[in-house]
């Protein structure tokens with residue numbers, strides 16, 4: 421597919437997807453959702469890619485779903501937009517780590533997209549929120565669930581019921597953002613984190629992500645059992661042999677995802 425709304429670049433095991441609809445502050449329209457779905461599926465199958473970065477521009481990570489497009493849609497139209505559900509499902513269960521690098525605005529579906537990623541870095545002053553209530557709807561891409569798990573019931577209630585934004589700094593203090601960096605440095609910082617992640621064993625990365633995500637949705641005893649099973653499974657990989665051998669031989673490991 422010829423990409424009109426996103427850009428893709430890859431370097432040393434890290435793929436960077438840049439949202440690119442500057443005229444609409446990177447609002448997610450159907451075209452962008454289709455392009456993201458296509459690129460994410462392709463990168464999931466590409467063994468040379470071990471970590472992804474999702475970013476936008478300095479002015480906006482993403483101002484949410486495209487209101488111009490949604491304005492004319494009925495409930496039935498929304499129910500029929502199968503690709504939307506496929507997309508949100510796919511990002512939420514993506515097999516490789518994704519670092520979100522925010523700047524400017526991360527609102528509505530934009531924040532939901534960031535929360536579906538695994539690590540969130542933000543430039544100073546980034547405005548973060550779920551403003552859907554201001555246009556007569558509620559979050560539809562997981563915001564009521566993921567935000568509540570991230571910041572707790574009361575802050576989530578305040579953000580979602582009032583529709584007001586918080587800053588990157590406040591989001592960091594709430595545990596919603598990993599790190600706040602100076603304006604213009606969010607992508608550089610994300611590249612450093614992603615390069616570190618990309619140097620690890622891909623199978624271990626995948627299973628670690630799976631186990632942490634399970635903690636979000638299961639009882640502790642079930643999560644612990646799941647972790648144990650995945651932990652044992654890693655002892656069947658060559659990467660485990662290589663990682664431990666490299667440690668004992670005092671050299672850097674070369675993980676192959678086997």
Ligand code: DAK
Pocket residue numbers: 443444445447483484485486487488498504505508525527528529530532551552554555559560561562
């Ligand atoms: N949609 C479409 N266009 C948008 C947009 C959006 N979300 N946000 C900004 N734009 C456009 C503006 O219309 C304007 O276009 P022109 O008028 O120049 O043609 C251009 O971007 C620049 O925006 P502003 O002139 O408004 O810029 P300001 O700096 O004054 O304000 C702002 C920036 C971000 C505060 C403001 O643009 C704003 O409030 N934007 C709307 C934010 C918002 O309400 N976001 C939530 C949208 S609802 C689902 C999953 C998810 C969702 C839905 C369903 N399913 C799985 C079913 C998600 C829903 C949402 O995100």
